[in-house]
Amino acid sequence: MRQGQSLVATFETVTPIFCAGAEQNGPAEPRAFSFRGNLRWFYRALDYGFKKSEGAIFGATSSGQAHASRISLVVMEPEGGWESKRYHDELPPKEAMQRGECYLGYTFYLKPNYRYAVPPGKKFQVMLVPTWDMPDEKRVLQAWVASLWLLGTLGGIGSRCRRGFGTCALVKLEAGDHWPIIAPINAQTPEDWLQKFKEGFAQMREWFPYGWKKGEFHHQVLPKDVSPLVSGQGFRDWKDALRDIGNKYRQFRNRYRSQKDKIASLGLPLTSRSRGDTLIPKGGEDVSERSASRLWIRVLKLGEMYYPMVWHCEGPLIPPNTTVVWKKTRQPEKVEEGLRLIYEFFGDLRKMGYK
Incomplete structure (x- = not known):
């Protein structure tokens, strides 16, 4: 692949993203390291052979084997900025036993927390740029694309992303011919979404077959067939x-x-x-x-x-x-x-x- 030939993924925030920087109650802003960490989690959960390949794909810090990732990840700020917002009126902890959204987001406004979030409806882009030639190019690119698709289809970023917050849906992928692509899900009904998810996940399993055996799980992994x-x-x-x-x-x-x-x-x-x-x-x-x-x-x-x-x-x-x-x-x-x-x-x- 020619150096600099990028992939651009467009995301849309669906629920508030609570992702502060060093200051927990400071402005919310999705950062590259948050995305990279979440992508790495999904890759480990997907690929049975991750131990052999993870360093080559995402970079490594082990003594004697340290090297940067072959792919540079850039989170581009949306038009109009991130518009950090507080949701203390919408998510009061005292309403947790009556309102499910407050229950799922219970910790955001418990003292001393007073968290900011990126609001729903924000479209932003994440760019993946190859930084140097890759001898195992196909595998590396498949891993990045699969992880992006999983993050934008099943996952989220920021606090409480397993409880419905931090959802950012993958809505578009633009890339050169060298990049493998799994189509983002564009659906109008639950039935249509489930069918397209099944097709996309099956394509991913062609790239990364399920190989886990009982007793080998040392961390969380994706089932052979994820069934939302x-x-x-x-x-x-x-x-x-x-x-x-x-x-x-x-x-x-x-x-x-x-x-x-x-x-x-x-x-x-x-x-x-x-x-x-x-x-x-x-x-x-x-x-x-x-x-x-x-x-x-x-x-x-x-x-x-x-x-x-x-x-x-x-x-x-x-x-x-x-x-x-x-x-x-x-x-x-x-x-x-x-x-x-x-x-x-x-x-x-x-x-x-x-x-």
Whole structure:
């Protein structure tokens, strides 16, 4: 590929993106490192052989093997700027038990948080530019395109992106002939969206076949066939869509409210008010006190309507050689680590018109 032959991806924000810089309560602005980190996550979740290829694709920092990425990523500011906005009136924490969108975004305005977000309806572009020749060009470009497509179709950026915020839909891809392309989804109905998603994901699996075996999961991965569920009912704006799925999710969690060993499978940390303590993962020094949920909530904009959508990852709740303990007492807790509760939640949603 000729150096400088770029790919340009156009995104549109669908729900507020809470992505501050060094100052948590400062202006919101999607940055290149946020995009790169999210793209890298999706690549690791997609490609069984990521350990051999990741450094060549995204760059490496390991001692003796450090080198920059062969692709430069640039986030271009939209016309009119990012227009940071606060949503404290729309997302008051005190309304979390009545309004699903407040439940899903509960932490944004808990003191001392007072967060800014990029509002919905902003179109912006991300440019990928090859910086030097690549001996394994085809594989590298497929990895970047697949990761972009997944981010703009299933993922999000910023805080609470697994709970419906930070959704930015991929709406257009422009590139030279050397770039492989998976068409962005342009759909007007849930049925049309699901069919086009199935076709796009099948193309991706031709590039990156599923190779995981039980017991090999050391992190979250994409299932062989990702099967999203989309609400059969559309809503007039993103808040109503998040209210619907947020209320359903809150009601489901309340069913297991007293069974922390089970509800822990939906993500950690998990606070128990009755104990005045919090369940966290415990392992080596590099083990985080957080374990991201394998359940993703997202909003689709189809035509002029907004539809809640859910999907899930596979993989362990916590890394190998890690336990779950109560943070204050350090008492270990045996928790349910499988996907049973997610499957049960999806079963409930199907009965309520999701498909």
